[in-house]
Amino acid sequence: MDQSSPVVEMHGITVAFPGVKALDGVDFRLFPGEVHALMGENGAGKSTLVKALTGVYRTDGGSVTVMGRPTVFASPAAAQEAGISTVYQEVNLCPNLTVEENILLGREPRRFGHIQWKQVRRKARAVLAQLQLGHLDPGSVLSTHSIAVQQLVAIARSVQVDAKVLVLDEPTSSLDADEVQQLFGVIRSLRDRGVAVLFVSHFLEQVYAISDRMTVLRNGKLVGEYRTAELPRMGLIQKMIGKDLEVLEELDRGDTRHAADPSGSAPLLEAEHLGRKGSVENITVSIGPGQILGLAGLLGSGRTETARLLFGADRADQGELRIRGAARSLRNPRTAIEQGIGFSSENRKEEGLVGDLSVKDNMVLAMQARKGWLRRVPRHLQDQLAEEFIQTLDIRPANKEALVRNLSGGNQQKVLLARWLITNPALLILDEPTRGIDIGAKTQIQTYISSLADDGMSIVFISAELEEVLRLSDHLAVLKDREMVADLPNQGVSMEDVMTIIAGTGE
Numbered sequence: 072m073d074q075s076s077p078v079v080e081m082h083g084i085t086v087a088f089p090g091v092k093a094l095d096g097v098d099f100r101l102f103p104g105e106v107h108a109l110m111g112e113n114g115a116g117k118s119t120l121v122k123a124l125t126g127v128y129r130t131d132g133g134s135v136t137v138m139g140r141p142t143v144f145a146s147p148a149a150a151q152e153a154g155i156s157t158v159y160q161e162v163n164l165c166p167n168l169t170v171e172e173n174i175l176l177g178r179e180p181r182r183f184g185h186i187q188w189k190q191v192r193r194k195a196r197a198v199l200a201q202l203q204l205g206h207l208d209p210g211s212v213l214s215t216h217s218i219a220v221q222q223l224v225a226i227a228r229s230v231q232v233d234a235k236v237l238v239l240d241e242p243t244s245s246l247d248a249d250e251v252q253q254l255f256g257v258i259r260s261l262r263d264r265g266v267a268v269l270f271v272s273h274f275l276e277q278v279y280a281i282s283d284r285m286t287v288l289r290n291g292k293l294v295g296e297y298r299t300a301e302l303p304r305m306g307l308i309q310k311m312i313g314k315d316l317e318v319l320e321e322l323d324r325g326d327t328r329h330a331a332d333p334s335g336s337a338p339l340l341e342a343e344h345l346g347r348k349g350s351v352e353n354i355t356v357s358i359g360p361g362q363i364l365g366l367a368g369l370l371g372s373g374r375t376e377t378a379r380l381l382f383g384a385d386r387a388d389q390g391e392l393r394i395r396g397a398a399r400s401l402r403n404p405r406t407a408i409e410q411g412i413g414f415s416s417e418n419r420k421e422e423g424l425v426g427d428l429s430v431k432d433n434m435v436l437a438m439q440a441r442k443g444w445l446r447r448v449p450r451h452l453q454d455q456l457a458e459e460f461i462q463t464l465d466i467r468p469a470n471k472e473a474l475v476r477n478l479s480g481g482n483q484q485k486v487l488l489a490r491w492l493i494t495n496p497a498l499l500i501l502d503e504p505t506r507g508i509d510i511g512a513k514t515q516i517q518t519y520i521s522s523l524a525d526d527g528m529s530i531v532f533i534s535a536e537l538e539e540v541l542r543l544s545d546h547l548a549v550l551k552d553r554e555m556v557a558d559l560p561n562q563g564v565s566m567e568d569v570m571t572i573i574a575g576t577g578e
Contacts, residue, residue: 078103078138078235078267079124079155085132086119093119096133097293099286101236106258106268108282108299112311112370112535115288117271121238125150125157138235156229157238164225166214171195173213174228198231202257218349219250223257230261237261238269241371243277247349255281273371274552275304276575289313304574308369312537336360339395339529340412340498342381346389351376351553354390358498358546363520363530365544365561367537367569373553374533375417378502381531382414383407408441413491415484417503417533423487426476430466430486431457433475437490460489465515484516498529505534517543537566549573 079101086094094116101107109117122128124135126144135142137153144150147157164173171191180190195209204223213221222242229237239258243251258268258281272278278285279299287294287310294310302310338357346352351373358364366374379385381392383401392399394410401407404414416422424433435453442448457471464485466478475486484504491499505516520543524530534540540547547564549557549572557572 075102076139077101077136080136081120081124081133082136083133084120084123084130084135086116086123086128087131093291094123094130095291097288097291098296099124099293100296101267101269102284103235103267104262104265105283106262106270106281108278108285109269109271109288110278110285110307110311111288111294115311116291117288118240119291120288121157121240121269121271125155125238151232151234154233154235155238156232156234156236157240158222158225158229158242159240164213164221164228166221167212169210169212170199170207170216170224171209173224174198174209174231176228178232194231195227198227201230201260202227203260204257217250219247219253223254226257226261230266234266236267236269238271240271241273242270243272243274251277273369275307275369275573276552279304287311305570308570308574311369337396338393340381341393342390343393344390345380345387345392347376347380347385347387348389350385351380351550351555352389353555354380354548355555355558356546356548358529358531360497360529361524361527362546363524363532363544365540365547366531366533366550367540367547367573368550369573370535371553372550372573373555374550375502376553377548377550377555378414378500378531378533381407381498382412382500384414405440408437408494411495411497412500413437413494413496413498414500415487415491415502415504417506424475424483426474428475429472430461430475430478431471433486434460434471434489434493438493441494456493460492464489464519481516488516488519492523496528498531499523500531500533502533503535504532505536505539537569541566541569551575 077100079099081097081099084094084097084099085092097116097120099120109120111117119128123130126146126149137155142153144153165176168176174195175191180187180194192209196205199205199207199209202223204227207220213224226237242254262268270278270282282299284296284298285302286296287307289311290313336359338359340358342354342356345354354377356364366377368374376385380387383404383406386402392401399410401410407414431453434457435448439448454471460466461469461471466482466485475483478486488504501520504520517539520530520532532540532543541561541564544561547559547561547569548555549569551573
């Protein structure tokens with residue numbers, strides 16, 4: 072195909088779900104022999120666009136042209152038959168089978184109905200050699216290899232079907248630096264052979280290292296298409312966030328900052344070069360009583376991974392953690408709860424709340440876990456606590472027996488907050504406590520968080536809205552590409568200061 076003509080062209084793509092328009096008239100082009108990055112914050116429409124291209128979603132408007140022909144894919148299998156293969160963040164292969172079996176699964180050479188295993192081995196070796204993976208034993212079981220190698224095998228499977236377009240959805244999220252470079256070597260070799268690679272990632276450094284062009288989406292709409300070399304990183308961040316620096320500077324962040332001064336107190340929690348291989352690294356923070364530590368960074372920078380390490384949901388394998396001056400190893404969340412740490416997850420529906428339980432039952436879960444399941448929290452105490460926090464947090468409806476799944480997002484978030492406040496934690500980790508809720512509930516929660524710090528509670532606060540982090544925090548830890556890159560007191564820090572650090576253009 073002519074290298075100057077798009078291998079994929081999408082025009083006016085619209086995808087709507089009940090109550091929301093996920094994509095609104097989006098245009099997108101992908102050329103042979105290029106790596107094209109798809110950029111945007113959470114909810115921008117990146118995954119929806121990929122699924123509209125690969126036949127997972129049907130479009131409500133617009134057209135798709137593949138290799139010059141108008142196309143409508145009924146399924147991902149139809150897209151693959153047309154030469155479009157997708158490798159997802161979670162490897163979608165069979166770990167109990169061998170490398171060669173995964174590469175040719177469903178397409179094995181046969182004779183009289185029997186698989187010709189010598190040909191399977193030969194074909195597998197050939198495609199691995201094309202990807203500079205000749206050292207890999209085709210007969211080895213896939214599960215014996217690292218996630219990075221498993222993703223390369225998934226790419227090899229795509230190459231074996233002669234894919235013209237390769238979609239890589241967050242392929243580096245679980246890889247270390249050396250594994251990323253190995254993957255990039257494979258991507259570059261595919262690009263040089265004329266394959267069009269669509270690269271979806273939140274890692275700015277990686278996007279600028281590997282991509283030739285990029286398309287930026289925001290709130291389901293196209294912001295623009297750019298050559299990577301011609302779009303500065305600061306400019307990319309502004310386009311993703313959707314606000315100019317002048318506008319961002321005007322945001323008032325003084326009203327909800329609390330008045331506590333923890334500078335003279337001994338740290339409650341200290342982390343020194345804390346990390347976990349393939350997750351996040353170099354987390355060095357100190358949190359005093361009554362202090363709000365804000366974790367700042369773009370989506371995918373490692374904010375949630377840091378929160379999970381501090382709560383023991385993931386176990387650190389690097390660095391040291393000290394609580395009240397004593398070295399601690401948080402083996403699991405229960406250990407963290409025993410140390411007075413609470414964690415409100417960003418994924419309140421899947422990791423936080425139990426939808427089929429009542430408001431009251433959800434509120435007392437953490438307290439019950441702390442006491443142990445054989446020592447039941449007395450019913451009168453459950454009722455008392457539920458009624459107290461329904462009133463304190465203005466949870467509506469004010470019915471402790473209501474099923475939590477029937478509450479609005481803002482009220483569900485308040486129930487989750489109440490769960491941890493009931494345990495009276497010394498440190499409360501809040502991951503996106505105001506995401507997806509209305510401005511009234513958001514203001515209530517922000518004000519309450521500030522009052523908790525005024526009363527001496529230590530808080531780790533995470534939000535995708537950088538101005539919200541600046542408004543509430545006393546101290547900032549800035550993360551980028553799963554690594555902490557700056558530690559600074561929030562005194563006169565501007566949006567531009569933080570964005571410059573994230574973009575890698577300043578200290």
